[in-house]
Amino acid sequence: MAVEGDRDGPAVPLLEEEIGSCSSSCQVHPPRNHARDVHILSLAFLFVFSAYGAAQNLQSTVNTEEDLGTTSLGILYLSFTFFSVVASPVVRVLGSKFVLVLGTTGYFLFIASNLKPSWYTMVPASLYLGFTASIIWVGQGTYLTSAAFSHAEDCHLHEGTVIGNFNGEFWGVFANHQVIGNLFSLVLLHGGEEGDNLSRKNLLFTIFLCCTVIGIALMCFLSKRNDKESNPAPYSSFGSVLKYVVSPLLDKQMLLIIPLIVYSGLQQAFVCAEFTNKVVTPALGISGVGGAMAIYGAADAICSLAAGKLTSGFYSITLLVYGGASLHIIVILWLLLGYSLTSGVVGYIYPLLMSIFWGIGNGVFNTQLSALLGILYKHEKEAAFAQLKLWQSAAIALIFFLSPYLTLEAMLIGLLVTLCIALLAFFYATLRTDGS
Structure with a gap:
């Protein structure tokens, strides 16, 4: 697959050959290796979230006294939502x-607090962590988009395609944290004697701390980007800060995208909180x-890489979003109308197949929402990605707090209604873009 270069030049191959073509086409001022920064950023997040993701999954198991673990997660996501505003x-x-x-x-301190869990540490x-998570995710979207635009400009490549490739690589690598973290937990905690559970847990969280330190070290090797130079921040008063924070909500295009962002957060939390508990566990057991x-993480990773390669602009994003949403609709209707526990091989295959469909859809939403916001809000990247994490974290917190009080059927109906509204709003956004 190839994309157009500058208007007078020949087609240029995609990410695998972009670095070589870049060095040959820019002899006078060789550009920085922006793809290298994406590799480093992806690996850093993989190390940090392999540790944090597994630690989060263990909270309801290792910190059960007075529901310390689950309460801490609820506080975390409320803090995340609040700080995403600023x-x-x-x-x-x-x-x-x-x-x-x-x-x-923030991730380092949260994991470290699990070595001495109490209300005063957790x-x-x-x-x-709610504060640091809000800025790290806005920083990730801003940094990745800035690297993509710089790479496209230096190498005379199509901006939408480079954004798609960079997001595909990042989310493809990032999704593997679900595989790595779960394997660490499985190996170290499986089959332990009653007396050595605490020592095994402390060893596991110590390994998680080491992974986080490696991630922090990798972040230090990132190139510094001229965010302030390209996006000055003349905040002369609190009013100017507030105006900058609120301004995305006055944009009709953003308002039409927010329902899809909300659904992306709801479905992520649903898979972790409800699907694993009420569908996978009855069929396959806790193990x-x-x-x-x-399997969910592997499908997510493969789909993220593939979706990134297929992204070239708004219309390819639209097609991919509808494709991923279709798979989620199939699973939701399957669970609502036709699924029941089945014995034998089929009873094992069905939950795993659903996990693949959930993972593919999540990979699509992660890559395409990030690419879409990067394309539409080139000069307001920070505000756009802040809205992404604000609405996602609010949706995740909502699922965590409501899950004890709602049935699986009620959750699925809520997901289906939200997704239908999101797709209708996104379709209208497509029409608006076509007419602009």
Whole structure:
């Protein structure tokens, strides 16, 4: 597959050959290796979230006293939602590389607090992680988009295609954290004697801390980007900051995309909180949850890479989003109308097949929402990605707090209604873009 270069030049191959073509076409001022920064960023997030993702999954198991683990997660996502409102001006002022390094410290402290879990360690760590998570994700979207635009400009490539490739690589690598983290937990915690459970848990979280340190170290090797130079932040008053934070909500295009962002958060939390508990566990047992989530992560990773390669602009994004949404609709209707526990091989295959469909859809939403916001809000990247994490984290928190009180059927109906509204709004956004 190839894309157009500059208007007078020949077609240029995609990501595998972009670095070579870039060096040959820019002899006078050789550009920075922006693809290298994407490799480093992807690996850094893989190390950090292999540790944090597994630690999060274990909270309801290892910190059961007075529901310390689940309460800490609820506090974390409420903090995440609150700080996402002000994350964009923080990233603009401090710069994307600095907030990426700073953001990893919250994950380090949260994991470290699990070595001595109490209300005095877990709750402050959760509150701080909510802040750092909000800025690290806005910083990630801003940094990746900035690298993509710089790479496209230096190498005379189509911007939408480069954004798609960079997002595909990042989310493809990132999705593997679900496989790696679960394997660590499975190996170290499976089959332990009653007396050595605490030592095994502490060893596991110590390994998680080491993974986080490697991620922090990798972040330090990222190139610094001129975010302030290309996006100045003249905040002369609180009113100017507030205007910058609220301005995306005055944009009709953003309002039409928000329902899809909300659904992406709902479905992520649903898979972790409800699907594994009420579909996978009855069919495969508790030991099968790790395998199902590993398959989910593998499907997510493969789809992210493929979707990134297929992304070239708004219309390819639209087609991919509808494709991923179709798979989720199939699973939701399957669970609502036709699924029942089955014995034998088929009873094992069905939950795993659903996990694959969930993973493919999640890979599509992650890559395409990030690419879409990068394309539509080139000069307001921080504010756009802040909206992405704000609505996603609010949706995730909602699922965590409502899951004890709602049935599986009620959750599925809520997901289906939200997805239908999101697709209708997104279709109207497509028409608006076509007419503009």
